Amino acid sequence: MIYGYAGTILRINLSTNKIVKTPLKKELVEEYVGGRGFTAKILYDENPPNVHPFSPENIFIVAMGPLSGHMLPSSGKTHFATKSPATGGYGDSNMGGHFGVTMKYAGYDVMIIDGKAEKHSYILINDDDVKIVDAEKYWGRGSAEVEEAMKKDLGEDYQILTIGPAGENLVNFACISHDFGRQAGRIGIGAVLGSKNIKAIAVKGTKGIPVFDPELLLEKGKKMYGDLRKKPGFTGWTPQGTAGITDWCNNVGALPTRNFQKSNCDYAEKINGEAVLKELKITDKGCFSCPTPCGKYGHAKTKIGDAYVEGPEYETLSLLGSNCDISNIHDIAYLNYICDELGLDTCSAGVVLSFAFECFEKGLLTKEDVGMEVSFGDFESAVYLLRQIAERKGIGNVLAEGVRGAAATIGKGSDQFAIHVKGLEWTGYESRNAPGMMLGYMTADIGAHHGRCWVLGNDVAGSAVVGNVNDLISGEQNANFLPKAKHENVVPIVLKSQHIRPAFDIIGTCRLQFMEIGLETSYYEEVFYAITGRKFSWVELERLSEKLWHLNRMYNVREIEGFGRKFDYPPKRFYTEPIPDGPNKGHFIELEAIEEMLDHYYDGRGWDCNGIPTSDTLVKFGLNL
């Protein structure tokens, strides 16, 4: 028994129907701890080199952390990883909800799925009992629709994840959905399940997890909940969740608008957190053990129909909203609902739609190419294209490859405004005014995702301290919204953020209570000890987090032909087109500054000038690759 862990790795080979359970090894726990640590190590060691993301041999991993499922704020994050269809490199994505903790209660810290099922199937786990079951009646149906049907068929106490038609049709930004509104959205993780003929995984777990010192966990866990309530961020952040940041982003010129042509819009008050509460919200919807629920579950009404939907949260508001120039909160929420049902990542979907709209606006796509006239701001254009993409029909088949692939097919210079890094679409923070944030996006292992680094508040405030988001966005430094950070100074804080932010993906909790609200790291050290009996300092955790940057970089070096510096550049728009108006009019970061940032960054990491970890660096971190 290893305290804090369920103790077993579950391996399912869909080609042979072989199900194997092996004890979780102490060495893996001691060195890689959990979650992202496990996925990085297992993917590097076990995935066959140069495997195609949709090959049966590409493994799909679900991994929980040691704190997952225990009594502390937001211990419900589920971490997934595989070789990414979007980038061809290391890919992971995570979600809240209740799935992974239930898998852990069933007895499994890690599930590794290999092979391909002969028929459309789902995986059914009831504690020790694991089966591969026919899913023909669910295939082709929407994500939440299937979740609801499966709960009726199996029982309410099953936690279920599903893919939608986009995952079935291998759209490379297909997501996994769960709990009627949580998604592991990024890197095309849902398409990999689709390629294995897996529609869903249902799990029921009643076995529980051993705790080293239950009395101490009761004391420290209660203190975490109690002290969190006293933080200004608790009352400042919780009511609106991530949507509460919309106005600030618009004011500082970071709100993507019209495919990142602009950095602010003139209707932010119609699509902000207050609009979500006033127009949509029915209830707060929290993830497992979360005291600060971001989820705002609501009801959207549009001219083409109404829908219950969780969200939209900030990323969706910005990318399906202002970035597509759609200003009606009900329309945005309905697009959120359509993406959820089809199983499309709302982040990538928003960027792909806006790319298509700009192509059409510039005459690079025509009515004949698309099947109808589409344009920014037109809700029905967006609905039409999302459905075409999920079914891979017509232009949808081109757009289903993401903006990098679509730009390669469409050509005519469209790569100028294909907003991605490494093949993964950029998320909701325009960064031409924010060098640190831009560098964070450029160098993230999975492509352009904010989950690895968020220093936009520091860029704006000019602060070198990794402060919590609530303080940064409500501080007096914002009196003048122009960015204060200089590109030559941002590397240390980017590195720091890149180590801290994904560290929570290792221990298996949400980062929000620390990053957004400001709960100190010492709380996590205390509960880590109470749960596992291991004294593991935050410094050690950051060191492991740093090690994973080298390991995942080496995975990308191994898997992506010619991988190196040229994969770290931002979209051309960001270093050639000044922001046309708004608070940061005229701003952009020139290529020379980008090169300088990359040089400093590689130095800071111990990588060579092509961005490859040096052998000294690998040795220093105990990586014998």
Place this chain on the structure above:
Amino acid sequence: MPLQYSNETCSGCKTCQLVCALSKFRTSNPSRAFLNVKGKFPAPGKYYVEYCNQCGNCMDVCPTGAIEQTDGVYNINSELCIGCKLCIDACPYDVIRFIDGIAHKCNDCGQCAEICPRNALSYSAEGASV
């Protein structure tokens, strides 16, 4: 004031279940908790918590007198419980657990209300504001 629940603020986080199971059984295992948290989605989009309101139905059916009432709280005497499960069948909220051969139930310790981050469970008439 007995334990109250309001689904106006409940966000379905199950922290009440975690603290209950940890304090009573020394484990992280919500399925052992003396509360059920149920989400009704997609419609109407609300959470419901089932908890012991000390109704006493369990005492009425207990054949051995193992359940006794003190100050409005019904407790199971583990020495007298024979594991017949009649109390479990009689519980209108399905919050009595059968573990290690005997029944276990809520003793109104109040830790669920104490930790509830949304004040959805509370001992006050209105609940505190969130």
